[in-house]
Amino acid sequence: MSDLNRIDQIVAGYQSTQSPLIYILKDVQKEFGHLSEPVLTRVAEATRIPLSEIYGVATFYSLFTTKPKGQHIVRCCNNAPCWVNGSKDVLEKIKEYLEIETGETTEDGSFTLEFTSCLGLCAVAPVMMVDEQVYGNLTPEKAVAILRDFKTKGSANA
């Protein structure tokens, strides 16, 4: 993990920015992977913003996380258009394949499964996102194949 002193540098970089907290948290998360207690405490010390307020912001935005996440983030759309096109079956299959519930991370730390709101791609529903990449016209089998692909790529990298 990076050195906590990095946080002071990040905060210093936003000295002239108005309401810099979200930018700071974004950079800090990029650097540290997630917003842990020691990390946010240091942000509070450096910004002089109360920890309760920072924690509130960190838990408000779904792209911030206070817990460690998997190497890949799988986000399944849970809005109506995807739902009527079978996203429920896709989700069930993914859960079965990864052996986790939504909001959890696989034991080997390779995947975290989450919900997302509409991604604006209802024409190709049901949809999921893996990291920055979007996949449409899913079937349960297709979804699993994509994840399997990530797994082999991931271990190839490791």
Place this chain on the structure above:
Amino acid sequence: MKSISVTIDGTRITVPEGTTVLDAAKKAQIKIPTLCYHPDLPPVSACRLCVVEIAGDRLLRTACSWQCRDGMEISTKSALVRDSRKMALELLLSRHPMKCTECVRNGSCELQDVADLLGIRENPFEYRERKGELDLSSASIVRDPSKCILCRRCIQTCEMVQSVSAIGLEGRGYDVWVDTPFGKGIADTPCVSCGQCIDRCPVGALYETSHVDRVWRALDNPQKHVVIQTAPAVRVAISEEFGLEPGKLTTKQMVAGLKRLGFDRVFDTNFTADLTIIEEGHELLGRLKKGGKLPMLTSCSPGWINFIEHFFPELLPHVSSCKSPQQMFGALAKTYYAQKFGIDPKDVFSVSMMPCTAKKYEADRPEMNASGYQDVDAVLTTREVAVMMKQIGIDLPNMHEEEYDDPLGVSTGAAVIFGNTGGVMEAALRTVYEVVTEKPLDDIEITAVRGMEGIREAEIDLAGTKVKAAVANGLYNARQLLDKIVAGTADYHFIEIMACPGGCIGGGGQPIPTSQEIRAKRTEAIYTEDRAYELRKSHENPAVQLLYKEFLGEPNGHKAHELLHTHYTAKSQYQPDSAA
């Protein structure tokens, strides 16, 4: 200010520009239900119970925050308004456990009141539990998020009134909840235990850690000699728990009630308030003479002590080393009093009745054992004493009158004003002036330090030496003064700080609700009580004089230091348990 006129439900009224619809309606004798609104705090409009319809407006508006405009036509009773309010309330109720008979706020709950007002008889929505866990980590405050209705008053109070920000709103949407960072419990935050959040909570999501059972057990134990001390501010407020108007004094009935509860002696914290003045006054004079750390800061308010330990540890040398009156009393009850009356100190059970929740934390401090025992064994808030009295059928307003017991029940008017912001300062000046000038003070009511403003200043001439004093109430205001000291721009000699708005009369253990109006009435009652005393200067208290003669020796002397003075601990605001 410009006047404007509006029509509310057909009634035309004139109000100053900037008036909210809620206040305008009040003026027109129309009651609009509210839940998240509190007169001490800016409106957040979270509950939507106060919605009204405004002619020409597409949306319903929240009366607590919406300002009147000239010619506005407001309906507070249309079908749309009634339906919306009802649904907003039903949704809130669907996430409330409805275990009213098991709740501390049964009978004083704003959610109950509003449900009654709106005539709720059933709820079409299914119950869904709220997120968050019961938090029993603090010595003073219990948090039960399952009852929370997300009005945010506690968060606002902690941030805006006290500048502590121990709790915040976490998550979002349907699953939002009030919590401490990382859900670690209130003891792991810089919470100062003042209990102002309890006072602002409309429901039972926040309440004091109860010592009622502890006290009943001691009262039931024939082995124990149970004494109680009552703080200045409780006597002007307990009557509210029995339905009387705020500001109604029932001191002697309260003493009789406490005796009926079974306390062996009913003593007065006022006795040690007088003692505090002697000790603190001499400490101040010592610092002035010997060039000690100035300004000297008072130390009576335990919420304030918690605040400075967490947020300004570098200023701790400024704080008077005097224990608070509660702790001085505790130390004396198990030494001086026990010796004088031949009671084994281990059999003395020392209870205090306080307007304060931080006093529970203070009594539990490990260093508070100068007597060889924990000096104070239990702390009851004004509310808890009322509960105990009601449990055995005491109806305070109809009680007979009784006097405090000797000798720790003897006091002066200077002690009773400790309950008000500015009171400790005034009491100290009454004594310090006479000690220094050796002349009687002409006008003992030092009104310059009285009042409700957040920060007040005064200058007193002590035989040629000008003493510059400041008074702050509420920790947000205290912080302003402390920032000045840090910046080196505070040229005061003596500063009084009380953690709660209005001082102890507005404490977190006092009857709920408290508002600016109620605080003003309690304040006035304190001054009335002061005027009724024959002796109104602490150094004239004969029992305190005897205490020095028989037991303590000199003010600030060796024995006094051992029993009546303390030290403070620098703490971090992030890892409150570990010393900084």
